[in-house]
Amino acid sequence: MNFATRALLELQETTLLAARAFGGVFKRPRYIPETIAQMDAIGVGSLTIIILTGFFTGGVLTVQTFPTLKAYGAQSQTGYLVAVSLVRELGPVLCALMVTGRVGSAISAELGSMVVSQQIDAMRALGTDPIRKLVAPRLFALLVSLPLLTVLADVLGIFGGWVTAVALYSVSSSVFLSAVRDAITTDDLIGGIVKPIVFSLIIGTIACRQGLSTEGGTVGVGRSTTRAVVMASIIVIIADYFLAKALQVILGTQ
Amino acid sequence: MAAEIHTTAPTISENAAESTFQEVDDRDRAIPAIEFRNVVLAFDDRVVLNKLSFKVMKGETKIILGGSGGGKSTIIKLVLGLLKPDEGQVLVDGVDITNYSEQQMMRVRKNIGMVFQEGALFDSLSVYDNVAYRLHEQGVPEDEVEPEVRRMLRFVNLEDAIDKMPIELSGGMRRRVGIARALVGDPKIVLFDEPTAGLDPPTARTICELAMKLRDLEDVSSIFVTHEMNNVQYICSEYAVVDEDGKVIFEREGERLCLTNSKVMMMREGKIIFSGTDEALRRSEDQYIQRFLRGH
Known part of the structure; x- marks a missing residue:
């Protein structure tokens, strides 16, 4: 089987997995406790890395852009640049990449271990659909958690930029915050929410698909985990490019 | 010894004739708990099961013997619908489940352990x-x-x-x-996939005793996949009874009783090379079977 056929087959299987997971959301039994547990593991569990990533990304944006803006006499626009960069691009993408590394790998490894230890077969043998029991709660938890984590990363990034601008470059607090207010439009906020929703679908379906298709014992678990993280990261970045353009066209901001 | 091959759908009376039970108490008991009809399964170019046909009657234990990679565990996965055959039919309690969807299989699996x-x-x-x-x-x-x-x-x-x-x-x-x-x-059907592999002999014996209790006291039909000959010896020559104190004890078959509710089926490269009693297996002159029994 050549690369193109394999890629198409993989795309088909991943899409079918997502469709079956969402198809099962509205049927009984509903796995509400599992979904809440996954929201805790994915959302609450990722808070620390998102707080640190968001804060320092905002800070470093100020560090890198303030000297350039100052050279053109536009240092008052530092808040504008930090806010636009974070809300439109860095917040959703960095957040998705951090969650891919932490959550995508964990999902793939957990499901892969369950496959090689025959727990998935046991689940099916006991009359449970593993897609509804394992995949749907993880996908739903990611769909809820990633947009919220992205908003948090955006806010903390702007906070990090503000702290850096005020403390290191003596930018007036009101000037920075006024530029931030001018920068962010409703379209940016819509884009900042749509992107993480799409990214969560990408991360969740790829991680679950790779985990459930694990073959070859414990070595296979390692392989599928690596594949899940690499594939999800690359596809998130590629999808971000097309989403950015699509949102510009849809929202009329091009 | 030749495998049992069924090319046409058997009637109930034919099923009854092939049962290990000498007397069939009613029509329901004459319907096999599990039946494979000319089942073929291949992974890519490798044929795992090649026109496999056999029956497990109600209350019967079918021990499936064979070397690793011979397709033993695949049989169990087919019964549960975890795999689908490329050709042939799989029947559970007389119902053809070959083309059942995952949702339909969920209902079937609820009655199988x-x-x-x-x-x-x-x-x-x-x-x-x-x-x-x-x-x-x-x-x-x-x-x-x-x-x-x-x-x-x-x-x-x-x-x-x-x-x-x-x-x-x-x-x-x-x-x-x-x-x-x-x-x-x-469940009235229980499938054992090498349950004693890697266990010490006393623990393996305990597992076999549980299978015997299910067969003799609960009337459970089962497939017992193994490659260990001591499992065959326990299951085919001993039976569970409840003594006067209500305790479960195990007795050996002999003059008083001869076990007919356990059969052995040996597989090699996806085909049945033997089907019958453990005594007949030991008498077989097939070189592969003799090497399997001797262990060298």
């Missing part, structure tokens, strides 16, 4: 939750779940381990919890 090679217990759940899994999924109230879980754990002599996590259990205990989990809901 499955014991996996390593137990396949859910790592994140306690022994109690593992055994209660099927009941929790069905939404059975907790006050009905606990007595059932305790009953099953008593059956496998593991009631003391009810609060333990799978990681705290030995290999033999994990298999026994796996058996308890498989028996919840009193």
Whole structure:
């Protein structure tokens, strides 16, 4: 089987997995406790890395852009640049990449271990659909958690930029915050929410698909985990490019 | 010895004639619990099962012997619908399940117990939750779940381990919890996939005793996949009875009783090379079988 056929087959299987997971959301039994547990593991569990990533990304944006803006006499626009960069691009993408590394790998490894230890077969043998029991709660938890984590990363990034601008470059607090207010439009906020929703679908379906298709014992678990993280990261970045353009066209901001 | 091959749908009277039971008590018992008709399965170019046909009658234990990679575990996966055959039919309780969807198979699986090679217990759940899994999924109230879980754990002599996590259990205990989990809901078909592999002889004996109890006291039909000859010896030559004190004891067949509810089927490269009693297996002159029996 050549690369193109394999890629198409993989795309088909991943899409079918997502469709079956969402198809099962509205049927009984509903796995509400599992979904809440996954929201805790994915959302609450990722808070620390998102707080640190968001804060320092905002800070470093100020560090890198303030000297350039100052050279053109536009240092008052530092808040504008930090806010636009974070809300439109860095917040959703960095957040998705951090969650891919932490959550995508964990999902793939957990499901892969369950496959090689025959727990998935046991689940099916006991009359449970593993897609509804394992995949749907993880996908739903990611769909809820990633947009919220992205908003948090955006806010903390702007906070990090503000702290850096005020403390290191003596930018007036009101000037920075006024530029931030001018920068962010409703379209940016819509884009900042749509992107993480799409990214969560990408991360969740790829991680679950790779985990459930694990073959070859414990070595296979390692392989599928690596594949899940690499594939999800690359596809998130590629999808971000097309989403950015699509949102510009849809929202009329091009 | 030739394999049993059925090319046409057999009638009930034909099924009855092939049963290991000499007397068939009613029409329902004459319908095989499990039946394979010319089943073919291949993974890419490798044929795993090649026109396989056999029956497991009600209350019968079919021991499937064979070397690794011979297609033994694949048979169990086909019964559960975890795999689909490329050709042929798989029937459970006389119903053709070959083309059942995953949703339809969920209903079939509720009546079948499955014991996996390593137990396949859910790592994140306690022994109690593992055994209660099927009941929790069905939404059975907790006050009905606990007595059932305790009953099953008593059956496998593991009631003391009810609060333990799978990681705290030995290999033999994990298999026994796996058996308890498989028996919840009193399934009339139980599938054992190499349940004694890697266990010390006394623990392996305990697992075989559980299979015998199911066969002789619960009237369960089962497929027992193994490659260990001592399993065959236990299951084909001993039976479980309840003594005057209500205790389960195991007696050897002899002048008083000859076991007819256990049969051996040997597989090689996806084909049945022997089907019959353990005595006939030992008498077989097939070189592969003799080498398998001798171990060299």
